Each structure stands twice: as C-alpha cells, then as structure tokens.
Amino acid sequence: MPTRRKTLIGGFLASLIGFFGQAPAQDFIDMSGKTALITGSTSGLGSEIAARLGAMGATVIVHGRNEERGQEVVDAINETGPGKAVFYRADLASLAEVRALADRVRNEHGQLHLLINNAGIGGASNDPRRTSADGHELVFAVNYLSHFLLTRELLPLLDAGAPARIVNVASIGQRPLDFDDIMMANDYNQMGAYSQSKLAQIMFTMSLSEQLDTDRIIVNSLHPATFMDTPMVTEAGRRPMSTVEEGAEAVMQLAVGSAIEGRTGLYFNQLNEARANDQAYDADVRQRLWDLSVELTGGF
C-alpha cells in the first residue's frame, strides 16, 4: 500500500480512537517466560508498562531510584502474576551506575527479550542547569546518554534473547542538537534541554537500527502521549491532557505488538508512524552524535 494512503488510514484510525476514547485491541506476541527491563518503572508510564508485561507472564526488571515505589510495583506484579518482577536500583545520572546496572542484568539473566528505555526527567521551565556525576548536562545525561550506554552494554544479552526489541520513549518535543554547545553551558533552558535529549534518543534509534540484524533485534522510538497524568507532568505544574493508559497502549504496540515484527528504526507519534524533526534524517549529524556519545561514555 502506498505510504501516503497508509498515513491517511492511520490518521483516520487515530481520529476514531480519539472519538471513542480507546484504541482497538492489539495483537501481541507471547511474553510468557521472557525477560523485560523497563528503565524508570517506579512511577508513571513505566510502572503501567511493567504491570502490563507482568500480566502477560514476563519476568519484569523494574528500575528506578526510589526503592519504596519500586518495591510496590514489584509486589503488585508478583501478587497478580503470572509474571514475576525484581527491582534494580540505579541512578542514570551516573555512568558508573549505568554500567553496574548492566552488569547486574547480565549476571542475573541469561537473556533479555525487551529493553524499554523509558526513564526520564522533564522539570519546570525555571529550573536551573544541573550536571550529572560525570559533569554532563543532567537532562541529556539521564534521558539520552545513560540509555545509549545501557543499550550498548546489553546488546549481547538482547542478541541472546533474539528476536528481541528495544523501545526508546522519546517525545514530540524535539529540538535540533547544537554541537557547539551540546551541554548547554552558555544558553540553558529546561524545554530546550528536554527537547534536545529526546531528539538524540530518536537519532540513536535510527543509527542503531542500521547496525543491527532486523531478524534478531528491532529498535523503535515514540512519543507516547501528550501531558499524561504522571508525576513528570503534575510536578512541573502542567495540567494533564491524556492518560497513562493511552501512552502505555502506544508503547505496548512497539514493545510487544505483532504488527511491528520486522519493522525497525522508526519513530511513532502514539500509535502512528510519524516524521521526527528534520535533523534526525541527516546521516552526518547522526554519525556526529554517535561518535560524541561513544566519546562521552568512555569509548565503549
């Protein structure tokens, strides 16, 4: 079917979904006995996805910094079954902790079938610039750089679990990267930092897809939903416009949807394939980001 027609049909379906308030039932792959790591699953979108994967029978690695909330998510999955869950604590603002997280996943699991890079920080518009333990601009470090490193550390485990999937939870908020000041030392603003980190995630998705065997590992990115009712939105003083369930539906399509099999390197706006910011389609820029990311994460 021609792409434009597909897009029109997709748009029509999206309108219907919006009108009736729920997505049509999706056909999912079997996740029983499979292992999934969801970064940032102690609250918001991540905890909803963790619960859904647990209900599908997956072994879910719940991740975040807050042990109490993490344990609540784990207990709920273990009580409900049929899947099971464990909590791994790691601060993604430290590359050493990212490496330790990857080590633990490798040591305790023989295979990984699904990696959802979901953890993120947004912040409020008047937030000052902050830096990570490694001296990188904090939003870029947590939202993007940590996941660049974690994913590459876990690729052998994902390959062992093939066919495996990676989902990068990005956003419709995207801003071209300024390589002259990628750490925003000179001209910081919170929305700029967030939007830059999110476009970096999308570019990483595209670059990585070109290096992977699609029959073994696929990687896609998405904007889950706009202003969901999560702590990220409410703590920034914004009024929620959509639900976590809507965002989870979109993530689940890429994570476990049967229709996504064999499709990789794509960006979705909720349930529909979409075009990201123009800069993402510049192969030279993507290569520049890749090289910089390798350098910033210690040459791995």
Ligand SMILES: NC(=O)c1ccc[n+]([C@@H]2O[C@H](COP(=O)([O-])OP(=O)(O)OC[C@H]3O[C@@H](n4cnc5c(N)ncnc54)[C@H](OP(=O)(O)O)[C@@H]3O)[C@@H](O)[C@H]2O)c1
């Ligand atoms: N909410 C929206 O409307 C919206 C829209 C577009 C995209 N997104 C994206 O969706 C994803 C999930 O967002 P959300 O709204 O569900 O946010 P949220 O409720 O604030 O959850 C963020 C998660 O990330 C974890 N996290 C934050 N900083 C971390 C760090 N330094 N180290 C480890 N974990 C960390 C948090 O865990 P701890 O608190 O335990 O550390 C939490 O589990 C994010 O990538 C966000 O950018 C959200």
